[in-house]
Amino acid sequence: MNFGVVGAGQMGAGIAQVAAQSGFDVIVQDVQQAFLDRGKATIEKSLAKLHDKGKLTDTPDAILGRIRFTAELQDFADCDLVVEAIVENEAVKAELFRTLGAIVKTDGILASNTSSIPITALASASGRPDRFIGMHFMNPVPLMALVEVIRGYSTSDETARIVTETAERMGKTPLACNDFPGFVSNRILMPMLNEAIQCVMDGVAEPEAIDGIMKLGMNHPMGPLTLADFIGLDTCLSIMEVLHRGLGDDKYRPSPLLRKMVQAGLLGRKSGRGFYTY
Ligand SMILES: CC(=O)CC(=O)SCCNC(=O)CCNC(=O)[C@H](O)C(C)(C)COP(=O)(O)OP(=O)(O)OC[C@H]1O[C@@H](n2cnc3c(N)ncnc32)[C@H](O)[C@@H]1OP(=O)(O)O
Numbered sequence: 001m002n003f004g005v006v007g008a009g010q011m012g013a014g015i016a017q018v019a020a021q022s023g024f025d026v027i028v029q030d031v032q033q034a035f036l037d038r039g040k041a042t043i044e045k046s047l048a049k050l051h052d053k054g055k056l057t058d059t060p061d062a063i064l065g066r067i068r069f070t071a072e073l074q075d076f077a078d079c080d081l082v083v084e085a086i087v088e089n090e091a092v093k094a095e096l097f098r099t100l101g102a103i104v105k106t107d108g109i110l111a112s113n114t115s116s117i118p119i120t121a122l123a124s125a126s127g128r129p130d131r132f133i134g135m136h137f138m139n140p141v142p143l144m145a146l147v148e149v150i151r152g153y154s155t156s157d158e159t160a161r162i163v164t165e166t167a168e169r170m171g172k173t174p175l176a177c178n179d180f181p182g183f184v185s186n187r188i189l190m191p192m193l194n195e196a197i198q199c200v201m202d203g204v205a206e207p208e209a210i211d212g213i214m215k216l217g218m219n220h221p222m223g224p225l226t227l228a229d230f231i232g233l234d235t236c237l238s239i240m241e242v243l244h245r246g247l248g249d250d251k252y253r254p255s256p257l258l259r260k261m262v263q264a265g266l267l268g269r270k271s272g273r274g275f276y277t278y
C-alpha cells in the first residue's frame with residue numbers, strides 16, 4: 001500500500017512511523033523542510049528506543065528507508081490512503097482536502113486524524129465523500145493501541161472496511177463511532193482536562209497536586225495537566241471550542257486559563273512551557 005501522511009508534527013510523525021513499521025511505503029509532507037527534519041528526528045529517536053527493547057521486526061534503517069519526506073502535495077498522486085494530521089483548524093483542513101481531492105488518484109481514500117472536527121464537513125470539501133473517513137490515532141502513536149474509526153454521512157462500507165483492516169495491519173485496535181463533535185475519545189477526555197485547568201484557575205490545588213491526585217487516586221498513567229501539555233494546549237483549546245460550538249452546551253466552555261495560556265504562546269511540551277517547563 002502507498003500510504004501518505006500530511007503533517008510531520010507529533011501525530012503525523014507517529015502515524016508515518018507505524019505505517020512504515022507495518023511494511024507500507026510512506027510519503028510524509030509538511031509545509032517547511034524544518035518541520036520535516038524535526039519529524040524525521042522524532043521517528044529516528046522512537047525507532048531507536050523500540051529497537052533497543054527488541055520490539056521491531058525490522059532494523060530502524062530498513063523502516064526509515066520506507067519513508068520519503070517531501071514538501072510537495074503532488075507527491076500523493078499515487079497514494080492508496082492519505083491520512084491528514086495538520087493543525088486542528090476546520091478551515092485549514094478543508095482547504096487542504098479541497099487540494100488533495102484534486103491530486104490523489106480517484107480510488108484513493110482520504111482520512112483525517114482530527115480530534116474533533118466533523119468528518120462529514122471535511123468529506124464534502126474533499127469532493128469524494130464516499131472515500132473519506134476519520135482515522136483517529138492516539139498519542140503517542142507508536143505505543144497506543146486505539147484507532148477511532150469515524151464514518152461521515154456518506155462514507156462507503158468499502159472505505160470503512162479498508163481503513164479498519166489497515167489499522168489492524170498497523171497493529172492497532174480499530175473501534176467504530178459516529179460523527180459527533182469530539183467523537184467518543186475527546187468528548188469524554190477533554191472536559192476532564194479542561195476541568196483540571198479550571199481547578200488551577202480557581203486555586204483548588206497546585207498543578208503537581210492535581211496531577212498526583214488523578215494519578216495515584218484514579219490510576220491514570222499521566223495526570224490531566226501533564227497530558228494536556230503532552231497533547232498541546234492549542235489542540236486542547238481547539239477541541240473544546242468544537243465541543244462547545246458543536247454541542248451547544250456551556251458545560252463544554254473552554255477554561256479562560258486555557259485560552260490565556262494559548263494566547264501567551266504556552267502550548268505545553270511542544271513550545272517548552274505549559275503547566276510545566278520542559
Ligand atoms: C487529543 C486526541 O485527539 C487523542 C489523544 O491522543 S489523547 C492522549 C491519549 N494518550 C494518553 O492518554 C497517554 C497517557 N499516557 C500513557 O498511556 C503512558 O504514560 C505512556 C504510554 C505514554 C507511557 O507509558 P508509561 O507506562 O507511562 O511508561 P514510561 O516509562 O513513561 O514510558 C515507557 C517507555 O516508552 C518510551 N516511549 C515514550 N514515547 C515513545 C515513543 N513515541 N516511541 C517509542 N518509545 C516511547 C519511554 O521513553 C519509556 O522508555 P523507557 O522505559 O526506556 O524509559
Ligand SMILES: NC(=O)C1=CN([C@@H]2O[C@H](COP(=O)(O)OP(=O)(O)OC[C@H]3O[C@@H](n4cnc5c(N)ncnc54)[C@H](OP(=O)(O)O)[C@@H]3O)[C@@H](O)[C@H]2O)C=CC1
Pocket residue numbers: 006007008009010011012029030031035084085086087088089092096113114115116136137138139230231232235270
Ligand atoms: N496532539 C495529540 O495528542 C493528538 C492530536 N490529534 C490531531 O492530530 C492533528 C495534528 O496534531 P499534532 O500532531 O499534535 O500537531 P502538531 O502541531 O505537532 O503538528 C501539526 C503539523 O502540521 C503542520 N501543518 C500546519 N498546517 C499545515 C498545512 N496547511 N499543510 C501541511 N502541514 C501543516 C504543522 O506545521 P506548523 O508548525 O507550521 O503549524 C505541524 O508540523 C490535529 O488535528 C490534532 O487535533 C489527534 C490525536 C492526538
